[in-house]
Amino acid sequence: MIGRLAAPAAMLLLVTAGLVLGVSAPSQARSSDWGTVSATDGKLRKGCRTKAYTYAITPPEGDWALETFLIDPRGRKLGSGVLLGGHDATQGRASFRICRATTRPGKFRIRALLSVQNGPVEYQEEWLATATFRMRKR
Numbered sequence: 663m664i665g666r667l668a669a670p671a672a673m674l675l676l677v678t679a680g681l682v683l684g685v686s687a688p689s690q691a692r693s694s695d696w697g698t699v700s701a702t703d704g705k706l707r708k709g710c711r712t713k714a715y716t717y718a719i720t721p722p723e724g725d726w727a728l729e730t731f732l733i734d735p736r737g738r739k740l741g742s743g744v745l746l747g748g749h750d751a752t753q754g755r756a757s758f759r760i761c762r763a764t765t766r767p768g769k770f771r772i773r774a775l776l777s778v779q780n781g782p783v784e785y786q787e788e789w790l791a792t793a794t795f796r797m798r799k800r
Contacts, residue, residue, distance in 0.1 A: 696721055696788045697752075699730065699774045701795040708800075710761040715772055715793065717745065718753035724780030731775075732758045735768025760797070767799050 697719030704713060719728060726747040732740045741758045772793040778786045 696776050697790050699772050699790055699793045701793055703796045705800050706762050706767050706797040708762055710759055712757040713760050714755050714757045716755050721778050724778040726778045729775045731773040733771040734765045767797050769794055769796050
């Protein structure tokens with residue numbers, strides 16, 4: 663008898679925990695004076711293709727890294743990239759690879775996080791404004 667009561671109570675606890683966790687809003691990208699990312703609309707063709715985007719950053723003094731994340735219309739993360747100070751320019755072009763078989767047409771987003779390390783203890787990071795672009799069927 664106790665076993666029958668424990669299972670529904672445990673299930674209620676899991677459902678309640680899921681509801682509490684589910685109401686938290688997704689993190690929003692903030693506008694930043696540190697830079698921008700952007701991409702133009704395009705066509706989603708058969709096979710896999712590269713999709714270029716541009717970036718321009720003005721990081722504070724220190725070693726920097728720009729991490730980029732591609733998110734498809736369903737909210738799934740499709741890819742990521744990294745640009746590093748001392749190796750990459752502070753402005754230029756980079757790209758993601760998009761395969762039509764694994765996504766669908768619609769509105770895509772590029773999130774970008776710029777991190778700067780200046781010395782052993784000084785660390786800063788900023789989310790750049792989210793870039794959006796549309797990919798339509800051929």
